[in-house]
Amino acid sequence: MRALICEGTTVDSVRLSDDVELVEGPGPRQVRVEIKAAGVCGSDLSCVHGKYFMPTPLVPGHEAAGVVAEVGSAVTYCEVGDHVVLSTFGNCGHCGDCEAGDPGNCPSSMGGLRQPYAEGGRPLYNFANIGAFTQQTVVHENQCVPIPKAVPLTVAALIGCGVVTGTGAVFNRARVRPGDTVAVIGAGGVGLNVIQAARLAGASAIVAIDRVEAKEALAREFGATDFVTAGGEGFDMAKAVQSVCPGGVHHAFEVVGVPELLAGAMAMTRPGGNIAAVGVPDLSATVTYPFMALHQNKSLLGIRAGGARPRRDFPMLADLYLRGRLELDRLVSRTAGLNGLAAAFAALETGAEARTVLLPWD
Numbered sequence: 001m002r003a004l005i006c007e008g009t010t011v012d013s014v015r016l017s018d019d020v021e022l023v024e025g026p027g028p029r030q031v032r033v034e035i036k037a038a039g040v041c042g043s044d045l046s047c048v049h050g051k052y053f054m055p056t057p058l059v060p061g062h063e064a065a066g067v068v069a070e071v072g073s074a075v076t077y078c079e080v081g082d083h084v085v086l087s088t089f090g091n092c093g094h095c096g097d098c099e100a101g102d103p104g105n106c107p108s109s110m111g112g113l114r115q116p117y118a119e120g121g122r123p124l125y126n127f128a129n130i131g132a133f134t135q136q137t138v139v140h141e142n143q144c145v146p147i148p149k150a151v152p153l154t155v156a157a158l159i160g161c162g163v164v165t166g167t168g169a170v171f172n173r174a175r176v177r178p179g180d181t182v183a184v185i186g187a188g189g190v191g192l193n194v195i196q197a198a199r200l201a202g203a204s205a206i207v208a209i210d211r212v213e214a215k216e217a218l219a220r221e222f223g224a225t226d227f228v229t230a231g232g233e234g235f236d237m238a239k240a241v242q243s244v245c246p247g248g249v250h251h252a253f254e255v256v257g258v259p260e261l262l263a264g265a266m267a268m269t270r271p272g273g274n275i276a277a278v279g280v281p282d283l284s285a286t287v288t289y290p291f292m293a294l295h296q297n298k299s300l301l302g303i304r305a306g307g308a309r310p311r312r313d314f315p316m317l318a319d320l321y322l323r324g325r326l327e328l329d330r331l332v333s334r335t336a337g338l339n340g341l342a343a344a345f346a347a348l349e350t351g352a353e354a355r356t357v358l359l360p361w362d
Contacts, residue, residue: 002360003117003134004338005124006060009050011345014060016338017119024116025138028074033084033139037157037335038132039063040344040356041189042257043280047127048345051282058125059117061132061358062088063161065153068144069136077141077311083153084144085160085318086137087310090129093142103142104304133338135360145314151321154335154357155328158189159317161305162355163328165278166193166255168306168313170201174251174274178202181245183268185209185237186255187219187227189331189354190278194253196327199223200320207241207249212351222327238267249273257281262300263289271296278303331355337362 003020007013026032038061046052047060068082078084091098091106098106115123116138117131124131131137147156166189170176182198184191187210198206199222208216208224216227228240242248248270254261257279265275266289275298294300306313320326333353336344337360344356 001135026072028072032070033066035066036153059131062128064132065156075141082146087143088128147318162189165306166190167197170197172307176201180250181205183207183249183252187215191255196222237264241268259287266293
C-alpha cells in the first residue's frame with residue numbers, strides 16, 4: 001500500500017512509497033482502519049524536523065478519519081463499516097486516570113511506539129500512536145471513535161487534533177464562561193478553533209493576534225471581535241490587547257508554541273485569569289517569566305490535546321457541526337494526495353492557510 005516514510009529530520013527526508021505493508025494485527029482489541037483523510041498539522045512538521053525526538057524510519061501523521069475495515073475478536077467500541085475519527089490517545093482504559101475520565105493522563109497514552117508497518121521487510125514506526133499518512137493503519141479500539149456518516153471524512157479528520165485541541169482548551173481546561181474576555185495568540189488551524197469555541201462559550205470579546213495580517217478576515221468570520229497584527233519595532237502585544245480590553249483578558253491562549261510568547265500572554269491576563277499553553281514547542285524548550293507576571297492569582301494551564309475525552313468530545317463536536325454551530329468546512333484550505341505533503345508543510349511555515357488535508361487513496 002501507499003504511505004509516506006520519514007527517514008531523517010528534514011522535509012526532504014520524507015518520501016512516498018508504494019511498497020508498505022501492515023505487519024501487525026488486528027489483535028483481539030485492535031481495529032484496522034482505511035484512512036480516507038489526514039490533516040497536516042504543525043505537530044507533523046515538528047515531528048519531521050526532529051523536535052519530538054522520534055525514531056526513524058517512521059510513518060508520520062496523526063490527525064485522521066476513515067472507515068473500519070476489520071475488527072479484532074474482542075472489539076466492542078466499533079464495527080466494520082463505521083466512520084471513525086482516530087484519537088492519538090493509546091490509553092489503557094482501566095487505570096485510575098482512565099476510570100476518572102482523564103485518558104490523556106494515562107501513562108500509556110504517550111510513547112509506546114509500535115512498528116505496525118514494514119517496507120521490504122524493514123519495520124516502520126508510527127507517529128503519535130497512529131501513523132496516519134498511509135492508506136491503512138491498525139490501532140487500539142479505544143482510538144476509534146464512531147461519528148455520524150453525514151459528517152464528511154475530509155473535515156472529520158480535523159476533529160482528532162486541531163479541532164479538539166482548540167475547542168477543548170476552551171471547554172475543558174480554561175472553561176470560558178459567558179461574558180469572559182479572551183485573547184488568542186495565533187490564528188492558524190488550532191487558533192481558529194479556540195476562537196470559535198470562545199464564541200460558543202459566550203465570550204464578550206475575542207482578540208485574535210497574528211503576524212499575518214491576511215488572517216484577520218477568517219479570524220473574524222470564526223468569531224474574533226478584534227484583530228491585532230503582531231510584529232514591528234517596539235510592538236508590545238500585551239499593551240495592544242489591553243487597549244481593547246482594559247485591565248487585561250480573563251483568558252489568554254498561546255497557540256503558536258513559542259515559549260517567549262507565554263510571558264506576553266501572562267502580561268495581558270488580568271488578575272485571577274488563565275494563561276493556556278496550547279502550542280507545543282521543541283520538547284527540550286524551557287520557559288522563563290517574571291515572577292510577578294503570574295503572581296496575582298493567575299493560573300498557567302498546561303494543555304495536551306485540549307484535555308480531551310475523545311469518546312465524549314468527538315461525537316459532541318460532530319453533532320455541533322451537523323447542527324451548523326461549529327465551522328469545519330472552512331478549516332480545510334485544500335486537499336491533496338500523499339504527494340502533497342511538501343506543499344502543505346510550506347504553507348504551514350508561511351502561515352498561508354488553515355489546513356491541508358491529505359487523501360491517501362487519491
